[in-house]
Amino acid sequence: METIGIIGGGIAGLSTALALRSQNIPSVIYEASTAKERFAGGIMLSPNSLHILDQLDIYSRIRAKGWSFQTVEFTEPDGQSVDKQYLGSKEVFGYDALRIYRNTLLQSLKSACAERNIPIQYSKKFTSIVSETSSAVTIGFVDGTQATHALIVAADGIHSKVRTAVIPNSDPVYTGILVVAGAVPLSALANPKNMSLTQPLAEAGTHSQPAFIMAPQNPDATDFLAGTQRRHPEEDREGWARIAADRKFHREFLLEGLEHRSELMQSAAKGITDESIYTWPFYISPKLERWHSEKGRVVIIGDGAHSLSPVMGQGANQAMEDAWSLGLLLGKIGSERDGENWLTYLDKWEAVRKETIGKLLALTAKMNNARAPLEVREKLSKDEVWTGEGGAEAMRWLFVPQIEEWVGQIVEGASK
Numbered sequence: 001m002e003t004i005g006i007i008g009g010g011i012a013g014l015s016t017a018l019a020l021r022s023q024n025i026p027s028v029i030y031e032a033s034t035a036k037e038r039f040a041g042g043i044m045l046s047p048n049s050l051h052i053l054d055q056l057d058i059y060s061r062i063r064a065k066g067w068s069f070q071t072v073e074f075t076e077p078d079g080q081s082v083d084k085q086y087l088g089s090k091e092v093f094g095y096d097a098l099r100i101y102r103n104t105l106l107q108s109l110k111s112a113c114a115e116r117n118i119p120i121q122y123s124k125k126f127t128s129i130v131s132e133t134s135s136a137v138t139i140g141f142v143d144g145t146q147a148t149h150a151l152i153v154a155a156d157g158i159h160s161k162v163r164t165a166v167i168p169n170s171d172p173v174y175t176g177i178l179v180v181a182g183a184v185p186l187s188a189l190a191n192p193k194n195m196s197l198t199q200p201l202a203e204a205g206t207h208s209q210p211a212f213i214m215a216p217q218n219p220d221a222t223d224f225l226a227g228t229q230r231r232h233p234e235e236d237r238e239g240w241a242r243i244a245a246d247r248k249f250h251r252e253f254l255l256e257g258l259e260h261r262s263e264l265m266q267s268a269a270k271g272i273t274d275e276s277i278y279t280w281p282f283y284i285s286p287k288l289e290r291w292h293s294e295k296g297r298v299v300i301i302g303d304g305a306h307s308l309s310p311v312m313g314q315g316a317n318q319a320m321e322d323a324w325s326l327g328l329l330l331g332k333i334g335s336e337r338d339g340e341n342w343l344t345y346l347d348k349w350e351a352v353r354k355e356t357i358g359k360l361l362a363l364t365a366k367m368n369n370a371r372a373p374l375e376v377r378e379k380l381s382k383d384e385v386w387t388g389e390g391g392a393e394a395m396r397w398l399f400v401p402q403i404e405e406w407v408g409q410i411v412e413g414a415s416k
Contacts, residue, residue, distance in 0.1 A: 006028065010157065013029050019052075024331070030124035037107075044098070046398075047400065067219060069087070071085060092392040129165050130146055151297055160304030198216065203261060213228065229310075240279070284307045301319060321353070325352075
């Protein structure tokens, strides 16, 4: 059986390899960086991805290493709770949401790959698609080597080199939003109103200030994510690197308008440790007509195909949906993935995934408006701002996507 090549050894790439292995399909991962681990902040895993991790025998390994919760609470600076959003519910979706450090998840995924004999080749930086036929594709690397596979899955992120090789003029677009966040210990927080700290809190912005976010991210809730986002002009690569290292800039960014925030959020902003601070200039991939090369031997997944705003925390979760659904599809169609019907299957897979992403983008726009400064929210119609109407059931479409069912329908429908 032909080995599938995967470009990128992050969450999307590792999940793809494990999904393929679950279908007895061999793969190899090409990762541009070295094996050395770098600091990465926390992420939120919602029921849609936790179901996938459960199928891959990963969920049981990480569940006790993060903080499980159901809702994010929206508050005003006076401490008043105004709304809540369900991000998980074991009763409704099968799983509570889990906030965990990204590196903890990556370590578990890499360990599973090692156990299942999935090779990861480091310092393999993709440079070009050398050639592509209807049955195979050859790619080149910076070190001068080449590799040929029946299929390449590009999981190399928002700044995907594979995407720009497959689809010219598809560079990511800066949204004008910069996030600055980090970790704050529980001991540094002032909580005079005795607010519950067992779920994420999103404090609304006033006086032209954006929302400020807090969330537990370790098993005993003694460590919290804290941060905010603001408009910021685009920088070049050197400029972003300079900002990432500028501690004075970070502090000014976090402390701006601090007097208009609650005492809890003030203490969070002040208590973020220097070594944990990170910046995230938010780019999005352009809307792509297709997520694959013309002959279908290169498929783009994750942020490279459909980057999402961090406001919903769905970036990694949707990348895992791509990985799992694509792996199931390839497993179910067997040898047909090398035949003339492959493009038909691929187009149908893309159509379902694009529909989900479209609905998620619409929801994200409303969520972004809900976190905007009060002066902005007051100018918007009710339909433009997210509310918690419908409770947990309103989120079922997102958190219980029935991937196994719709992939089966694609295969059954195409075979008729």
